[in-house]
Amino acid sequence: MTFTLHHEADQLSDLIQRYRSQVDYLAIRLESSEGSDILLRGDKIETLSEGMAIGGQVRVCHRGGWGFASFNRLDTLVARIEEAIAAAKLVGNEETLLAPVDPIQTVCTLPLTGSDPRAISLAQKKTLCQHYGDVLRSADPKIATLSVRYGDITQRTLLVTSEGTLIEQSWADMEMRFAATARQGELVQTGRETVGSRSRFEDLTQLDDQVLGAAQRAVAALSLPPVKGGTYTVVIDPILTGLFVHEAFGHLSEADMAYENPDLLETMSLGRRFGPEDLQIFDGAAIAGHRGSYFYDDEGVAATNTQLIQDGVLVGRLHSRETAGKLGETATGNARCLNYHYPPIVRMTNTWIERGKTPVKDLFSGIQEGVYARNWLGGMTNGEMFTFTAGEAWMIRNGELAEPVRDVTLSGNAFQTLADIEGMGDDFYWDESGGCGKGGQSGLAVGCGGPSLRIRDVVVGGEAEEE
Known part of the structure; x- marks a missing residue:
C-alpha cells in the first residue's frame, strides 16, 4: 500500500497555496515505507516482522518560530497545518532566516545494483539469520550468548514547499548486526560486526568469514593479557x-x-x-x-x-x-x-x-x-x-x-x-x-x-x- 503521488502532489500544492500567505515558510512531506525486522538471540527468533507505514509531517516557520505536526491520515492534514501554523505564531518573535535555495521539481531514486530487499521473502531472511547464528555458534564452545539482527526499510517521500519545491525520492537500506560473547569463568569478552548497504541484498549474504571473525575475536580475547594503562x-x-x-x-x-x-x-x-x-x-x-x-x-x-x-x-x-x-x-x-x-x-x-x-x-x-x-x-x-x-x-x-x-x-x-x-x-x-x-x-x-x-x-x- 502506497500513496498515489500524482494525486497527492496536486492536493498538497493546493493546500500550500491556501496557507502560504499566513507564514514565512511551509513544507509538507509525505512518506511511505515498508520493511522487515528479525532478531535472533541464542537459538531463538525473538522478533520476526514485516510492516508498512504511511504518514507525513508539516513544518511551518513564522518570524523565526517553528511549528511541527505529524499525521497518519490525509483527511486530518488541514487540521495539522493549522496546528503547526498556530504553534509557529505562538513562539515566533524574531526574523525568519533561511539560506536561499533554488526550488526543484524532480523525481529521483537511489539505484539498486542487485536484489531489492522487498523481493526476498521473510522466510529467506529468517534462514539467513539462522545461518549466521550457526556460524557464530560454531566458533567455539566458549561462545555463551549470541545475537543476529536483520533490518531493511524502503522509503518513498514526497516534499512540497511554499517556495515551489516538489521532490519525490525513494531508496532502500539494509543492515545486519552480529554479536558473540565468550565466557571463561568470570571473564567475559564480546566480538561485534555490523554490515550495511543501500545497493543490494546480496551484500548481506556472503559474510561467513566476517561473522566468524567476530566470534573468534571474543574467544581469543579470553586468553589475552589486558593492556597496561x-x-x-x-x-x-x-x-x-x-x-x-x-x-x-x-x-x-x-x-x-x-x-x-x-x-x-x-x-x-x-x-x-x-x-x-x-x-x-x-x-x-x-x-x-x-x-x-x-x-x-x-x-x-x-x-x-x-x-x-x-x-x-x-x-x-x-x-x-x-x-x-x-x-x-x-x-x-x-x-x-x-x-x-x-x-x-x-x-x-x-x-x-x-x-x-x-x-x-x-x-x-x-x-x-x-x-x-x-x-x-x-x-x-x-x-x-x-x-x-x-x-x-x-x-x-x-x-x-x-x-x-x-x-x-x-x-x-x-x-x-x-x-x-x-x-x-x-x-x-x-x-x-x-x-x-x-x-x-x-x-x-x-x-x-x-x-x-x-x-x-x-x-x-x-x-x-x-x-
Missing part, C-alpha cells in the same frame, strides 16, 4: 579512523551544535588550525553508493560534498537552511529526519578523512612502545571528549607488532587528537555499518571512512601499572 603513540586502522572522524569530530561540525553554543562556535571558528597540513576532512551525500548518500535532503536542498578541514584548517561546517541562514553561510544539504515523526535536523551523511601518503608499515617505524588498535567494540562522546573501545589490539615494540592485548580503550580530546596526528596511511576503507543517533532520532544510515592513522600521546585505558 598509560599514554602511548597509537596506530589505528581505517575503521577506527572512520568512527573517530564521525563521533569525535563530525558531530562538532554540525552547525546547530555551534550556533546554539557560543563557546563551541568560538572554538569552531573558521580559519582555525586543528591538525597537520596534510589533513583533509569531508562530509557529503553527493558521492554515490554509500549509506549516507542521497540526491536531496529533507528540506529539498541538493546533496553536496563539504570540505570541513583543508590542509589542517577548519573551512566548513554542516548546515540546515536555518543554521546556514543564521550564520550567514551556505546550506549544505545536511538536514535529515529519520522518518515523518521527526523534523529534519543537521546530520552527517558520509564523513571521511582523505587518504594519506605514508605506507602503512611506515606508520609503526620508530615507536618503541605503542598500541595498534583495530575495529570497534563500543564508545561514547561528550562534547569534544571521546572514549572508544577497540575490537582487537596489539602492542607495538621497536617498530614492530608484538603481543596481542585486550580491553583497549582510547580516550582524548577531539581537537588535541587531531593536532597529535603524526601520519596518515596510504590505505582507505569505507565503513558502511553506521547507524547514527541524535536528538532522539537513532539509527539514521551514515557512512564513514579514512586511512590508518598514527597519533601520539593517546590515553589508553586498561589494567593499571603495578607500583
Whole structure:
C-alpha cells in the first residue's frame, strides 16, 4: 500500500497555496515505507516482522518560530497545518532566516545494483539469520550468548514547499548486526560486526568469514593479557579512523551544535588550525553508493560534498537552511529526519578523512612502545571528549607488532587528537555499518571512512601499572 503521488502532489500544492500567505515558510512531506525486522538471540527468533507505514509531517516557520505536526491520515492534514501554523505564531518573535535555495521539481531514486530487499521473502531472511547464528555458534564452545539482527526499510517521500519545491525520492537500506560473547569463568569478552548497504541484498549474504571473525575475536580475547594503562603513540586502522572522524569530530561540525553554543562556535571558528597540513576532512551525500548518500535532503536542498578541514584548517561546517541562514553561510544539504515523526535536523551523511601518503608499515617505524588498535567494540562522546573501545589490539615494540592485548580503550580530546596526528596511511576503507543517533532520532544510515592513522600521546585505558 502506497500513496498515489500524482494525486497527492496536486492536493498538497493546493493546500500550500491556501496557507502560504499566513507564514514565512511551509513544507509538507509525505512518506511511505515498508520493511522487515528479525532478531535472533541464542537459538531463538525473538522478533520476526514485516510492516508498512504511511504518514507525513508539516513544518511551518513564522518570524523565526517553528511549528511541527505529524499525521497518519490525509483527511486530518488541514487540521495539522493549522496546528503547526498556530504553534509557529505562538513562539515566533524574531526574523525568519533561511539560506536561499533554488526550488526543484524532480523525481529521483537511489539505484539498486542487485536484489531489492522487498523481493526476498521473510522466510529467506529468517534462514539467513539462522545461518549466521550457526556460524557464530560454531566458533567455539566458549561462545555463551549470541545475537543476529536483520533490518531493511524502503522509503518513498514526497516534499512540497511554499517556495515551489516538489521532490519525490525513494531508496532502500539494509543492515545486519552480529554479536558473540565468550565466557571463561568470570571473564567475559564480546566480538561485534555490523554490515550495511543501500545497493543490494546480496551484500548481506556472503559474510561467513566476517561473522566468524567476530566470534573468534571474543574467544581469543579470553586468553589475552589486558593492556597496561598509560599514554602511548597509537596506530589505528581505517575503521577506527572512520568512527573517530564521525563521533569525535563530525558531530562538532554540525552547525546547530555551534550556533546554539557560543563557546563551541568560538572554538569552531573558521580559519582555525586543528591538525597537520596534510589533513583533509569531508562530509557529503553527493558521492554515490554509500549509506549516507542521497540526491536531496529533507528540506529539498541538493546533496553536496563539504570540505570541513583543508590542509589542517577548519573551512566548513554542516548546515540546515536555518543554521546556514543564521550564520550567514551556505546550506549544505545536511538536514535529515529519520522518518515523518521527526523534523529534519543537521546530520552527517558520509564523513571521511582523505587518504594519506605514508605506507602503512611506515606508520609503526620508530615507536618503541605503542598500541595498534583495530575495529570497534563500543564508545561514547561528550562534547569534544571521546572514549572508544577497540575490537582487537596489539602492542607495538621497536617498530614492530608484538603481543596481542585486550580491553583497549582510547580516550582524548577531539581537537588535541587531531593536532597529535603524526601520519596518515596510504590505505582507505569505507565503513558502511553506521547507524547514527541524535536528538532522539537513532539509527539514521551514515557512512564513514579514512586511512590508518598514527597519533601520539593517546590515553589508553586498561589494567593499571603495578607500583
